[in-house]
Amino acid sequence: MIKVLLADDQQLFRDLLSFMLTNIDDIEVVGKAKNGDEAIRLAKTEAVDVILMDIEMPETNGIEAIRSIKAYSEAIKILVLSSSSDIDNVSDAIDLGADGYVLKDIKTEELANAIRGVHSGLEVVHKNVREQFNQGKKRPVRKNRDKTLVTVHGFEIELSKRDIEVIQMIVDGKTNKEMAGELFLAEGRVRNIITEIISKLMLKDRTQLAVFAIKNKLVT
Template sequence: MDKIKLLIVDDHAVVRQGLRGFLELTDEFDVVGEGANGLEAVSLAQELQPDVILMDLIMPEMDGIEATRRIKLANLDMKILILSSFGDENNVLPAIQAGALGYILKDIDPEELADAIRKTAQGKTQLDPEIANLLISHMQNDSKNNEQVNQKLSELTSRELEVLVQIGRGLSNKEIATELSISQMTVKTHVSNILSKLNLADRTQAAIFSIRQGLVPED
């Protein structure tokens, strides 16, 4: 099995070295590079083509939010997982809107961090519980009443609703395609339609919406 190629971006060398030391203890991860700021993150992302970028937010020259935005605008095929000490709305919302697939805090348990990286590499949204609650609260404040939410849901086809449920379960497009026995291209089309009909910005918001509306069955 191929190792997950990681790019670690943090302005503190001791943090980068600590993360590298821990992650390379296993045979799952290959830290292909380190960056000390957002500018280096963008350059190294293009040069090294990692599977996952572990991105800090508050850095000199260019912050992690702008770096994430530029990497996503360049259509680089890699996942970005924010690892930050800051879990406030002013940092979380712009990071998710910029295209980060997940957002976790630096007080995370090391084994949980490794698992979050694995799932991020699979295309699954990873959110610290505090971050998930913040995003849900934000969506609640911005949302209309339940009647309007139900009206939006009624606009979805039965297949789109099935896809929305799978997004809420954290499945990637490939996994949804397998689960529903349809092509990945069809899944991509359904996801696009879902975001448009529900007025959601991205897949992470769709996952939170699905969970918030009770569409995801408990295991």
């Protein structure tokens, strides 16, 4: 069960969001905060896995709350849920340690997937935010030459060079044992890598993974 804290200055929005998330089996709302100060306090006193954080709040805003909470615990994941796609806001949030940034027009199931994504260690950025950045100078996603970005259900997911190697072998029809030999890894480790890739891409099995990879031209 993913324990979620809601931080937003609009009570109606907090209550509606709480109601929607309550109907999702693997997510539990454990607290609500009306400003950054309350979010910081609850992050320290409640067992919280993920915080849905608005940016524009009175007293202490979301940016300052992100700074304080991440200084207190890197383990707490923060997913910004805002109506603002302002380049500076997104950059500040990501730079201070936010694990994702989505907009309030997001669908409920997409939001649930985003929560699951940041909880599992992914950096999640909604497509509408990404499009804003494509027109600007800054980019909210941390990249390097060993990473491949792929869009899944409107979110950008990072795949490592090793992930791509494993996907290529799956497409080529190789067994776990064959992959282990070529990658100089234990067969159990290969199995774990495949499970992690399938999970982060929100797929069901290696057959879906192979189809997804070919369709999205991840492999040759």
